[in-house]
Amino acid sequence: MSFINYSLREINCKIVYYGPGLCGKTTNLQYIYRRMNPDSRGKMISLATESERTLFFDFLPLSLGEIRGFKTRFHLYTVPGQVFYDASRRLILRGVDGVVFSADSQLTRMDANVESLENLQGNLREQGYDGDRIPLVMQYNKRDLSQVASVSQLHALLNYRNVPEFEAVATTGVGVFETLKAIIKLILIDLKKGGR
Amino acid sequence: MAQGHFILREKEFLDFQAVLKKLLANSFAKVVFLIDKNGSLIASSGETENFDTTSLASLAAGNIAATGGLASLIGEKEFSILFHEGERDNMHISVVANRLILVVIFDRRSSVGLVRLRTRRASVDLERILRDIDAGAAKEEEGDIEELTEADIESLFK
Numbered sequence: 001m002s003f004i005n006y007s008l009r010e011i012n013c014k015i016v017y018y019g020p021g022l023c024g025k026t027t028n029l030q031y032i033y034r035r036m037n038p039d040s041r042g043k044m045i046s047l048a049t050e051s052e053r054t055l056f057f058d059f060l061p062l063s064l065g066e067i068r069g070f071k072t073r074f075h076l077y078t079v080p081g082q083v084f085y086d087a088s089r090r091l092i093l094r095g096v097d098g099v100v101f102s103a104d105s106q107l108t109r110m111d112a113n114v115e116s117l118e119n120l121q122g123n124l125r126e127q128g129y130d131g132d133r134i135p136l137v138m139q140y141n142k143r144d145l146s147q148v149a150s151v152s153q154l155h156a157l158l159n160y161r162n163v164p165e166f167e168a169v170a171t172t173g174v175g176v177f178e179t180l181k182a183i184i185k186l187i188l189i190d191l192k193k194g195g196r
Numbered sequence: 197m198a199q200g201h202f203i204l205r206e207k208e209f210l211d212f213q214a215v216l217k218k219l220l221a222n223s224f225a226k227v228v229f230l231i232d233k234n235g236s237l238i239a240s241s242g243e244t245e246n247f248d249t250t251s252l253a254s255l256a257a258g259n260i261a262a263t264g265g266l267a268s269l270i271g272e273k274e275f276s277i278l279f280h281e282g283e284r285d286n287m288h289i290s291v292v293a294n295r296l297i298l299v300v301i302f303d304r305r306s307s308v309g310l311v312r313l314r315t316r317r318a319s320v321d322l323e324r325i326l327r328d329i330d331a332g333a334a335k336e337e338e339g340d341i342e343e344l345t346e347a348d349i350e351s352l353f354k
Contacts, residue, residue, distance in 0.1 A: 001200065001201060001202055001234060002201045002202070003201070003202045003204070003232055003234070003236040003238070004201055004202070004203045004204065004341060005204045005209060005238070006203065006204060006205045006206060006209075007204065007205065007206040007209035007210070008209070011341070012236040014234055014235070014236075042248070042250045042251065043248055043250075043251050045251055045254070045255065047258075056258060056262070057258065059235075059251070059254045059255075059258075061250045061251075061254070064352050064353075065351075065352055067344065067348050067349065067351065067352055068340055068341075068343070068344060068348055069340070070340070070341075072352060073236075075234075075235060075236070075254065077254075087265050088262075088265075090265075091258070091261035091262065091264075091265055092258075092261075094233065094234060094261065095232075095233065095234030095235075181353055184349075184352070185349055188344060188349045188352075189344075189349070191201070191341055191344070192341060192342055192343075192344040193342075194200070194201075194342065
């Protein structure tokens with residue numbers, strides 16, 4: 001649920017990166033953080049365990065300039081991917097305006113991708129969202145590794161809504177900004193329509 | 197509120213600011229923030245320049261969400277007040293009308309009892325403003341956002 005402040009002429013939107021454990025959600029945010037102009041980004045917050053697995057969420061605020069006289073601010077969050085942190089994931093989805101589903105392209109992680117996508121749909125439903133209408137972008141990450149599924153396989157397995165999809169290598173930044181740009185566009189188009 | 201957008205117009209924004217300013221003075225606090233439950237800062241008053249307000253808003257919302265999760269695990273609807281005591285500064289966080297989060301940061305010039313009392317009174321005023329927002333949202337639609345074009349959106353990425 002975006003927050004529009006007509007007095008300060010600001011639009012605030014919430015983007016959540018979702019996906020199975022170790023698929024690269026935090027790495028996406030770290031890359032964006034490193035590459036954004038310091039004037040455009042705030043501090044990145046990572047609530048992680050000692051082993052650097054996300055415990056609650058990562059948070060990165062971005063300001064992307066003005067649109068029709070409104071300052072645009074995007075709040076990027078990741079969820080913890082590990083299966084047992086479902087309560088945290090549900091909390092972070094509250095008020096979400098758009099979701100990036102980051103899939104792990106490795107063949108051995110296909111079951112984890114499907115399980116995570118089903119978990120996303122269930123948790124969105126629980127928060128009162130229609131999982132088939134919320135702005136969504138698919139990112140097929142880790143394309144640089146061997147033993148990865150083809151894009152058409154990933155598409156058939158995960159992208160039943162036929163939303164924009166991108167190949168990515170979050171560690172080097174391939175596809176990271178393309179994914180971000182796509183979800184921001186979808187959110188703003190949704191905002192223009194007056195929300196869900 | 198679960199769907200659509202939270203739209204804040206100038207009058208209600210100024211009303212929120214006025215309540216926060218009064219709360220700041222009456223509670224002898226250092227700074228007061230009003231945040232929505234999704235982590236966006238709505239309004240603030242006091243020595244805000246010393247704080248990273250964006251991070252503070254997202255973490256306070258996360259804090260309330262997590263304690264709300266804890267509450268439901270023990271069969272409570274919500275823990276409506278959180279208090280964090282530091283060596284120098286303290287933080288009082290409360291939920292307003294199940295939708296907003298009011299954060300008061302104070303030091304030894306004030307006390308938790310006084311903050312709690314003043315916060316409760318301020319919450320009544322904040323709830324009234326929220327009702328005004330809801331009534332306004334039902335009556336009128338603002339045009340600017342609906343008129344966004346593809347070119348406007350594309351211009352963000354140039």
